[in-house]
Amino acid sequence: MATQAAPTLEDFRQEVRTWLEANCPASIRNKPRGMDTSFWGGRNPVYPSDDHKLWFERMAERAWTVPTWPAQYGGGGLDAAQGRVLKQEMARLGAPEPLSSLGIMMLGPALLKFGTEEQKLEHIPLIAQGKIRWAQGYSEPGAGSDLASLTTRGEDKGDHFLVNGQKIWTTYGHKADMIFTLVRTEPDAPKHQGISFLLIDMAQDGVNASPIRMISGNEHFSQTFFDDAVVPMANVVGERGKGWDVAKYLLTFERSMMGESIGGAAGKTLAESALEMLGKDGLAREPGLRGEVTEIMMETWGIQIASERLFDQGKAGQVSPFSPNVLKLLGTELATRRTRAMMSLGGFDNLAVDGRDAYEWLQAPPNCIAGGSNEVQMNVISKRALELPEHK
């Protein structure tokens, strides 16, 4: 069977490897992800360290913050295979993402698909260069996974909407510059319609965000209040009243990401951690725990293979529309099991309130709820993939 690796791709890999080794400062390689070690960009940027700043600036210069986005909007212009090589080589070196950003992960893809040429030219370069930090605002108190029932409303004032209402689970709402959000703009339309996808500048009096403290202690989410917030008509992405289409497209990204992230390249495997913490002899004395570690390793490998397959299917134009649902469901559940197994491995010591393992353990369950709860994923699979009937 022929392999994918055409010679030119191998050349590219060598070039990337050399460049990364020369340009990624040693001090920031192979560091645990998450917590407060990422750079998030924005109008008031905060760099975790000078070396992070250097790394970000070098990568941003090549637009490798967004390596596969089109060059005409400030992207890196790589093809999918090259993008994958860059990712692999960064993982190999233990290089961190230069820029963590909901603009990259979510808004950008939506704009590229649904945005006007003006919107693309205005927003995408700012995302690529980390100039604007974006927040996501879909859910509302009382609505949860039931996005169709949201009530934040935008009143048509001719050249702008006046937005009033409240969002919850706004990712990084209190740290962001702008927010992409779902707002009911057509009050007379049926429930599942009449919602528009709006880009709202948060630097105005009508927008206020306050953080929500999670059980892990993190404050990545917030509640966001809109009180006569002004949103220019030009800030509607996609058609008016069809924001649902944009949001669904984005949720697909979010779900795949949440599921795949489980197999994440960086960091030690659970088996490696287990051996480090208890040793082979210690594990032999606890066959139940050892078995749990093994099963999680097996399932993790399965998720990694699924992610690899998704990529290959993408290239072949054979992607199943339900892969994101599957990955989200199984990936987030697996993460809760993996982080819990880490808790057991560490025993009493891992109960420390400021421990990294405890933090990750408490971070995992919210992912089974966010991005459409896992029950919603099962509903989607049941109704759309299996075409099981609904009870009238």
Place this chain on the structure above:
Amino acid sequence: MATQAAPTLEDFRQEVRTWLEANCPASIRNKPRGMDTSFWGGRNPVYPSDDHKLWFERMAERAWTVPTWPAQYGGGGLDAAQGRVLKQEMARLGAPEPLSSLGIMMLGPALLKFGTEEQKLEHIPLIAQGKIRWAQGYSEPGAGSDLASLTTRGEDKGDHFLVNGQKIWTTYGHKADMIFTLVRTEPDAPKHQGISFLLIDMAQDGVNASPIRMISGNEHFSQTFFDDAVVPMANVVGERGKGWDVAKYLLTFERSMMGESIGGAAGKTLAESALEMLGKDGLAREPGLRGEVTEIMMETWGIQIASERLFDQGKAGQVSPFSPNVLKLLGTELATRRTRAMMSLGGFDNLAVDGRDAYEWLQAPPNCIAGGSNEVQMNVISKRALELPEHK
């Protein structure tokens, strides 16, 4: 804390032990239960062996076929504690049940609670002495666990009903003398009402039963066809149109039994079997299988304790009405896991089509469906124990 063992009960235990040792033939002790080693009574009795016959006759003489039923109807007249002692001593000796009978397990309790004095005097002694073999006929093709929708009908002809219709999953229908069954006798009543609990003699032209072959190869069940079967009015148990109450009461017995039987006294434990089949060293080389055996042992112990607790609660008048549902749900599922683990322990050899382990493995899943499927048990618990609302 005071224990239950009053001196008189201890005396009784000694007496029972001595009598059992003297009267239970050695050849039939400690034999595996089930398959074709039980005596089922009936008009044309078939004894597995002469010693079984002897054992049955001796036990029947003392009415210890039904040790705790009232003496005035031919029962043994023991109290609950004495009955338990007898059971324990029989288990200790490996003595088999002298008489396996749906009359004992199901119809008798229903008659004692709902029957008229005449019905009790007529039927209970015959059950105790194994003269009549009873079948159970509730389900119908197309109805399954949904008993309320059954369509077998009994036409009121003054002194008798004329019954027409079809039952399925009739336990031992093609081997039985009489059948207790649910028949719609009040055609104008709402669906959940209008059903009567009828005793039907199968020795008539209007009743025909043919066996159903199960995946295990057994033929314990049958389809039973009623074609103008004649049933005297005196054979209605409980009120006309209220057969549902009688059936529900019986299902409770059946469910507890199905669940509890998992912890059955006779036979080897799974751990003992595992050690016998693979040895300690063999198990050490297969920690996953060893772990599975351990977990099943733990859950089995839990079921045994639940059964013990149910008995104590019974004496104290504190039985939870949902214990039968819980035991049925968890007990039958555990049995499927236990019999499956036995299959793994035996590996290739246990694939033999005529093997005992394979037979039991294939016998287990039907119990998750029969007696109200496990989904029905969960519905009952959800709606009645937890009082979760129903969707309108």
Place this chain on the structure above:
Amino acid sequence: MALVLTQDETMLVDSARGLLDREAPVTAFRALRNSGEPLAWDRSLYARLADNGLVAPNVAEADGGVGMGIAAAGLVMEQAGHVLAAAPLLSAAISATLIAGAGSESQRADLLGPLVEGKRVIAPALDEAARHDPDRLDTRAEKAGEGWALTGDKTAVIDGFDADAWVVSAMADGAPALFLVEKGGSGLTVERFVAVDSRNYAKLAFSGTPAVRLGQGDAGAAIAAGLDVGRALLAAELLGAADEAFGRTVEYLKERKQFDRIIGTFQGLQHRAARLYSRLDLARGVVLKALRAIDEQDADATWLASLAKGTMTRLSRDVMMEAMQMHGGIGVTDDHDVGLYVKRAQAAGELLGDDHFHTERLAAGKWGL
């Protein structure tokens, strides 16, 4: 052994629940946590519990207790689990068992009375490994004049920070023994350990620390008894906590609307709830059986303690996961009580051996696998 409560026990439960509901609701625990108070429990609440005979009710009447057995202590722990009551009840019952098992008559008289009265907090210090491993006992005791001197480290000391004294296991003359170490002893370092469940824990380091030996000879049996008691009581506490988290979740299912429906009407959630109900129903019997078996010195008592602890560790974990999932977003915020139950269940699950530990203990010890 009857697996139903006696009248006395029912009264005890009612009294404990009444007191705890009034004086130790979850809001009290939350306030204590937010205060950052290092003791992590409330002295006045503990005094009230002692006044009502709820501290170590297993202590025999002859030793100054109410003599209601471990069953009573377990029932109190179950109620405490419901409200997450922060009080050193667990450490008191374990220490009392250790002292009663190993101590001389005069030591029992001196130590148990004040313990039961809530006047002195004595914490058990048995563990030395991050993952519970009772076979590991590296702490050494050596004769030092009239008494003994301890050297070694202890971890996972429940209620061990700012305790008045500790009952410490150590090797003496080649056998396990138990010692009493008083607060402020020389060569003693007490390090506070701040855990996810916001309870009181410590790590102890002894360096020639003066100690009084409890009784004489091999204290292995007393230590084993203390472990059995601790495991059964933790199982009881986990039962209470799981029961409460489950009950609150079921109530939430009856209130919360999504997709124009009360979410409790979704059969997917109903069946999951029914399974948890069923497992909790079984577990209730297992925990009571374990408690009774200890009181009746049943030959299986130590295995039943493992069965109870292993079962409840796993079940409470599953209940907590479902409690979070069914509460949705709100359930994973710090403002909501579910997280407090989740964290306590994790800590109580790991203490004195988690599900994996006890499963293996049964496999090897009880079933010879």
Place this chain on the structure above:
Amino acid sequence: MALVLTQDETMLVDSARGLLDREAPVTAFRALRNSGEPLAWDRSLYARLADNGLVAPNVAEADGGVGMGIAAAGLVMEQAGHVLAAAPLLSAAISATLIAGAGSESQRADLLGPLVEGKRVIAPALDEAARHDPDRLDTRAEKAGEGWALTGDKTAVIDGFDADAWVVSAMADGAPALFLVEKGGSGLTVERFVAVDSRNYAKLAFSGTPAVRLGQGDAGAAIAAGLDVGRALLAAELLGAADEAFGRTVEYLKERKQFDRIIGTFQGLQHRAARLYSRLDLARGVVLKALRAIDEQDADATWLASLAKGTMTRLSRDVMMEAMQMHGGIGVTDDHDVGLYVKRAQAAGELLGDDHFHTERLAAGKWGL
């Protein structure tokens, strides 16, 4: 390695499925079972499969095969799993791997052509323990004149009853070796083993049985390759069987009414079905990856074979349990096809190592746990 099918593979799948649907529906397997025919497979069907290049498509073109690799053999097995086709495809592919791995050039030329053409059935005899244990190899080979003589016992010989020959592993000169034993050899006892899945199995006993050695030297690598192939192919067959049983169950959920409702509208069942769908979706990738890895001699190939076999053993078991449960009473009768899938899944699950075996193999071998 691309985890999508090539055009050639897609055509192969279509051709296999078409042929099998036409000529080997489940009714054919049922009829064969009911007939009690000891061979337990259909010679004319096998000939048709061979005519279409579907028997051991992994055999290289140089050796007289179509040279499409194990991926192709796996895709055929998956289709065979859908209809429970009774044909010695698995044994052919394993034997071909053993012969190709250990045999001399002339042996490959002599043996593989007739095998691929379906003219000779050669069954692999590797196992000696009831529970798969490839480290156990007690069968001995000793020089006997020009050739060799075997002594020992083999079990779990797939398609081994009434085979034309067997490829047998045995210790020779202190190392594992492979031998060809012809039907009717002296000192050979072939015992038919009637299994729940109504397939062809045998136990073999050798007592100085004449045998021809395949190649020379240590055949350990060839045996390992044969095991990898067998495991990956069984995983593929289980995937097909599980997919089919699941698909039929989903269809049943859309038809069956209970409590005045189509049972597929019950969310409790919907969510369980959605979980199985998800696990099957993942497993499809795992199986394909294992097949490709063998063809590409990936360093992880042997571990991926275990991952695939372990995953599919467990998943197919869960699918079959749900298939029975969701079909209700009808699903556990002999007349219904579900039981046939249940039985085949159990047998294929145990052959060459079940989930427990492969989980342990990965734990110790791949991850060093």
